Amino acid sequence: MKNITDYIAGIILTILLALSAKAVSTYIPMHLISGSVFALILGMLLNPIIKEIPIFNSGIKFVSKKILKTAIVLMGLTLSFSQVLSVGGYSLIVMTFTLLTAFGGGYVFGRLFNMNWKLSSLISAGTGVCGGSAIAAVAPTIEADNSDIAYAISATFIFDIMMVILFPIAGKYFGMSDLGFGLWAGTAVNDTSSVVAAAYTFSDAAGAFAVIVKLTRTLSIVPIVMIFSIINARKNKKLGIKSDYQDENVSVKNIFPYFILLFLLMVGIKSTGFISAELSSNIASISKFMMVMALGAIGLTTNFREVSASGVKPLFHGFIVSSLVVVVSFTVQLFIGQL
Numbered sequence: 001m002k003n004i005t006d007y008i009a010g011i012i013l014t015i016l017l018a019l020s021a022k023a024v025s026t027y028i029p030m031h032l033i034s035g036s037v038f039a040l041i042l043g044m045l046l047n048p049i050i051k052e053i054p055i056f057n058s059g060i061k062f063v064s065k066k067i068l069k070t071a072i073v074l075m076g077l078t079l080s081f082s083q084v085l086s087v088g089g090y091s092l093i094v095m096t097f098t099l100l101t102a103f104g105g106g107y108v109f110g111r112l113f114n115m116n117w118k119l120s121s122l123i124s125a126g127t128g129v130c131g132g133s134a135i136a137a138v139a140p141t142i143e144a145d146n147s148d149i150a151y152a153i154s155a156t157f158i159f160d161i162m163m164v165i166l167f168p169i170a171g172k173y174f175g176m177s178d179l180g181f182g183l184w185a186g187t188a189v190n191d192t193s194s195v196v197a198a199a200y201t202f203s204d205a206a207g208a209f210a211v212i213v214k215l216t217r218t219l220s221i222v223p224i225v226m227i228f229s230i231i232n233a234r235k236n237k238k239l240g241i242k243s244d245y246q247d248e249n250v251s252v253k254n255i256f257p258y259f260i261l262l263f264l265l266m267v268g269i270k271s272t273g274f275i276s277a278e279l280s281s282n283i284a285s286i287s288k289f290m291m292v293m294a295l296g297a298i299g300l301t302t303n304f305r306e307v308s309a310s311g312v313k314p315l316f317h318g319f320i321v322s323s324l325v326v327v328v329s330f331t332v333q334l335f336i337g338q339l
Contacts, residue, residue, distance in 0.1 A: 010059015010297075013050070014067075017042055017296040018289060035288075036132050036295045037157050040150060043299020050300050060297045065140070068294035072137050074287035076266025078280055079215055091213050094187045094332045099220060101328045102128025105321045113313040118144045121228060122152035123318045127325055130218045131156050131191030136291065137221050142232040146302045153295070155318030160194040163326070167198040171206075178205035180333055186213025188329040190322065222264060 021039035050056055106124030110117060122144055125134040135152045138144075167189065171181040185199040186209070195214045200207030269275060275283075 007059040007062050010056040010061070011063060012059070013056055014060065014063045014293045014297045014300070017046075017300070018292040021292055021296060022289070035292045037153070039292045039296035040153060040299040043296045044150065044302055044304055045299075047300055047303040051303075056300075060300050063293050064146070064297035064301060067290050067297070068136055069140065071287045071290035071294060072133075073262040073266055074283055074290070075133065075218070076263040077270050077275055078284040078287065079219060079267050080271040081219075081267060090333075090336060091183055091187065091216060093336060094183060094329055095213075095217055095220065097332045098187050098325045098329050099128045099224075101324050102321055103224075105324045106317070109317050109320055113317055115313055115317060116148065118142050119148040119152060119314055120317060122148055123155050123314060124321060125224060125228075126152055126156035126190055127159075127318065127322045129220055129224060130214065131160065131194070132295065133192070133218065133291065134221055134224070136294065137225055138228050141225050141229045146298050149298055150302045151314050152318075155314050156190045156322070158315065159319055159322040160190050163189050163322075164194050164197045164201075168201040171202050176202075178203050179209055182206040182209030183213055183333060184329055186210040187217060188326045192218075219267070 018035065018039055021037075021042055022035035024038050024042075025035040050060070103121075103124045106120055106127070110120030110124075113120075121142060122135045122138060125138045126132065128134070132153050135149060135156070139149050167181075167185055171184070176184065181202045182199055182205070185195050185202070185206070189195045189198055192214055195210050196207060199210035270280065
């Protein structure tokens, strides 16, 4: 049992890293690169030095695991179940197809490229749901390596950069409505900051609609994490490996991650209306900062050599799956008449 003092140095380091990353991100036009990405990159750059200083180890590990899960739980207080209904059936139809495309395509191309299934799944989660947040939520349930988390975030981030620039241009070219473009950006662009940047570049109305769609899309984290918990437990049982979410008998009761239960509880609380908009906004800011801290901690335990060992296949994997999602989202809207 470690004393609290054993964690202080590492926690302070991740706080400073998060503050630095957020400060750097403010100089990027349209907040194109979020603080989370900078924290991850800065952490990886510092890894060769920090890994040689034992005093930081316990705190960094605590932040990358415990603070990460706490941030995910707090995200629940920024969402309500009524938001799903407010968007309407059209967005749910489009999201169904994009999620199937992300995970179906991810599985197929992951097998074709002979990739680690955990890395392939993280890229699919980031592409299908909400970028780094989904990757962070799925990672602990499948016990993914930090190098896989870093690579998955990098793969989805590179595509997002392109989409922020190309989406508004394409939307104008196709003569899309504000509603259609908001639905397209909200279901096909990965990270929330990138969705906002792309949609508000098109129009304020498209931006407002895209945000609602994106928040609704985020709720799919819950069933997706549940499914991956079952997959990981079954794989571990087959290999004779005891995991954090596994018992002798693989069942929903035994493997459901506790932090997702708490996440659902927070969403329920937000849905009651007891949480004011101001408080929800403040909680969202705290949650996002904790996420930046956690991703910085992950970066501090990962070096570029580990990430580069995965090769270029994961990048191609992410690009192909993301492209498929963009095309499918557009095509489905074309058929249901929402462009």
